[in-house]
Amino acid sequence: MRDLPSGTVTFLFTDVEGSTRLLHELGAQPYAEALAEHRRLIRAACAAQGGVEVDTQGDAFFFAFPTASGALASAAEATTALASGPIQVRIGLHTGTPLLTEEGYVGADVHFGARIAASSHGGQVVLSRATRELLQEHFILNDLGEHRLKDIDEAVSIFQLGDDSFPPLKTISNTNLPRPASSFVGREEELAEVLARIERGARLVTLTGPGGSGKTRLALEAAATLVPEYKAGVFWVGLASLRDPALVLETISQTLGAKDGLAEHIAEREMLLLLDNLEQVIEAAPELSQLLSACPNLTLIVTSRELLRVQGEVEYPVPPLAEREAVSLFCERAQVEPSDEISELCARLDNLPLAVELAAARVKAISPAQILERLSQRLDLLKGGRDADPRQQTLRATIDWSYDVxxxxxxxxxxxxxxxxxxxxxxxxxxxxxxxxxxxxxxxxxxxxxxxxxxxxxxxxxxx
Missing domain, CATH: 1.10.10 (Arc Repressor Mutant, subunit A)
Structure with a gap:
């Protein structure tokens, strides 16, 4: 049997990127020759550093090394040797203590190393934190942040050899943000102000405002902008269906896949959570405050009709749209040109995004002038509730009217x-x-x- 290293072992996995495409582009004979040369170069690079070939399947290799530095040196040499040829190889490294049997290595480390390699691109060498921790400082390594790999429960840190630019890793997305069905219209100033609060160090930013004011849409846009800034990910947690405050942390845990306690799962990870529609479970605020204290690199964006009123909270009251933005929103959703009637209609709706969108949805059936007339009639019916929020009256009138038709x-x-x-x-x-x-x-x-x-x-x- 091959003399495979035991104990702490660093695995090196390789795979040719776009092999089927290359076969068609080069033709069978040239591709076979290029593939043979690629195999020769990889085997030579690995043998020079004490690597042992564990397996090969098609155009993929599996090597084992007694040292992490030897594995990385082989990866660097192989990548350089292949750089001028038609074949580009993705390489992944992981270090562990797998079980060595007569049939070879057994254990999660083998699968983990293969997943690391599969996440990379041709010409790119990536490695796990376990390998990174065993390397000397003379290697230039770039921290690519935390990523989720297929069949791996926890997010993992991935590093890259060198500082060359590659496309994003082919991992499971580190965000679950909903993708709105429509475009984001206006709100440039509001978005900049929300982002500025976080850039200045705020770790709890609460977007407040009445229903229909666009809190969620603005929060989603801010969170999406911040995805590259949080290595452990940006996650949306919908709370609209909850009525029991005790379920808030459990819902967050389920979203993140945290099995051993939420604070322990997040720990020092750089993560942003968007907690959407917190007002009906606002009593969970003290627990969220404790979570922030326990997790120093956690940031929360919250949408709510009321403040959490905990230490460190920074409020951003979401205003109605500016007049020109409300008109732009109406025209984009309704696919019509601006007019005086549309400007007046948006003003009557207090430029609230939801109200404007509801009205725009009716343009297929009736004109903006007719919408304005009917909406005015409906609003007349709602006068008299002096203790009701005027904005809520306007929005309720719009929803009632939409239902009636x-x-x-x-x-x-x-x-x-x-x-x-x-x-x-x-x-x-x-x-x-x-x-x-x-x-x-x-x-x-x-x-x-x-x-x-x-x-x-x-x-x-x-x-x-």
Whole structure:
């Protein structure tokens, strides 16, 4: 049997990038010759540093080294030797203490090393933290942050040999931020102000405002902008369906896949969490404050109709859209040109994003002038509630009006969908609400519903 190293071993995995494409581009004979030369160069580079060939399959190699420095030196030599040829190889290194049997190595370290290699690109050498910690300072290594690998529960740190630029690693995304179905209109100043608060060191930024003011949309845009800044990831945690404050930390844990305690999982990781719609479980604020204290590199963006009122909180009251932004939003959503009627309509809606979008959805059926007239009639009916927030009156009028113009079938389905406080999948809507696809599609197109991509596919969310 081959004399494989035992104890602490560094694995080196290689794979040719785009081998099928290269075969078609070069032709069978030239590709075979290039592949043979690639194998010769890799074997020579690894043998020179004491590497032992464990396995080879097709155009992929698996080597084992007694030292991490030898493995990395081999990877560097092989990459340099192959640089001028048609074949580019991705290389991954990981160090562990696998079980050595008569059949070879057994253990999670083998799979981990293969996943590390699969995340890289041709010409790129990447390595795990376990390998990094055994290396001397003379290697130039670039910290690529924490990443999620297939079939690996915890996020892992990945480093790159050298400082060359490569595309993002091919890992599971380090963010679960929902991808809005529509574009982000305006709000440049507001976005800059939210980001500035975090750049100045705020670790708890609460976006406040009435329903429909655009808190969630602004928070999502800010979080998406910050993804490159947080090595451990940026994650959205939807809380709209919760009613028990005791479930807030549990919901965060489930989102992150934390199994051994939330604070222990986050620890010193550089992570940002967007806690969306916290107001109905605001009593969880002290626990969130404790989490921030326990995790020094954690940042929270919160959307809520009220403040958490804990130490270190920085508020950002989300204002209505500027007049020109509200008009732009209406025109983009309705696909119409600006007009005086649209400007007046947006003003009557207090330039609230949700109200503007609801009104824009009606342009397929009636003109902006007709919308303005009918909306005015509806608002007249709501006068008299002196203790109600004027903004809420305006938004409620818009929603009431949108509901009234639905067909009986659409109204019935709209009411049934209300049981899903945090949205639902198409399958759930069909099963629980007995929804037919045509009626559901009509609601998606014409009333305050949006389609968002969340994990497994499209779902329906009743906006509030």
């Amino acid at each position: 639905l067909s009986e079938e659409e109204q019935a389905l709209f009411a049934r969908l209300s049981v899903f406080a945090a949205g639902c999948t198409l399958e759930a809507a069909e099963e629980v609400c007995e929804a037919d696809l045509d009626t559901l599609q009509s609601l998606v197109e014409d009333v305050p519903l949006v389609v968002e991509l969340r994990g497994g596919g499209p779902g329906v969310t009743v906006r509030q």
